[in-house]
Amino acid sequence: MGHFKLVDGALQSEALVKKGSSITQMVATDSVVYVLYTDKTIEMFKSDNIETSINKTDKL
């Protein structure tokens, strides 16, 4: 999963983090990012830190 930020009018890479499963879909709000994995779990991250999970579901 990659995280990019706008710095001085250009996009800058903040982090590229390996996750345990393949990502299929994501949605972001200003405070959190929701990630849907192919293993049918959803994980939630703070929008400014995609390395630390806030919450993760069991397989849906």
Place this chain on the structure above:
Amino acid sequence: MHSMGINDMVFAGEDELVTCSSDRTVKRWKVVENSSLEESKTLDLQDFDKDGYKENVEKQFLGLTYHPESGNIYSVNCNSDINCWGKDSVQADKVLRGHMNTVSCITNFANKFVVSGDNDGRILAWNTETGEAIRPSGVYKHKIAIQSLCSNSENVYSGSGD
């Protein structure tokens, strides 16, 4: 109605929904008062079929995004092009070229850029005023195809199978 699977959809303003499909069309739908949908326009790339390969799978639309400031729709398809459709257009007004492989997803970012991701794992940010492509600085490339992109007011996130 689309004749094949719908691959992405996005709201364009308060009363319009836009869908893209493997049937090689993008459709605009008006949301009418009783909450049903009325097809208002079909956008396709037929005029770009100069080589007669209209049925080519490369013309399947995979994703789209809405740029609120200009009212433009940006769509991506399997042939690595990004097509920009004006509010009243039924043919693409602009084609943005810079990717080397199928562009799998696209998202609007800060009303200034659209950001696209391809099957090589590359990300490009496009200035919506100039059409110029900007490669992000730092480590920006996934090892395999990008499956999803999303954004909020300050950040863009990319998701992949790697």
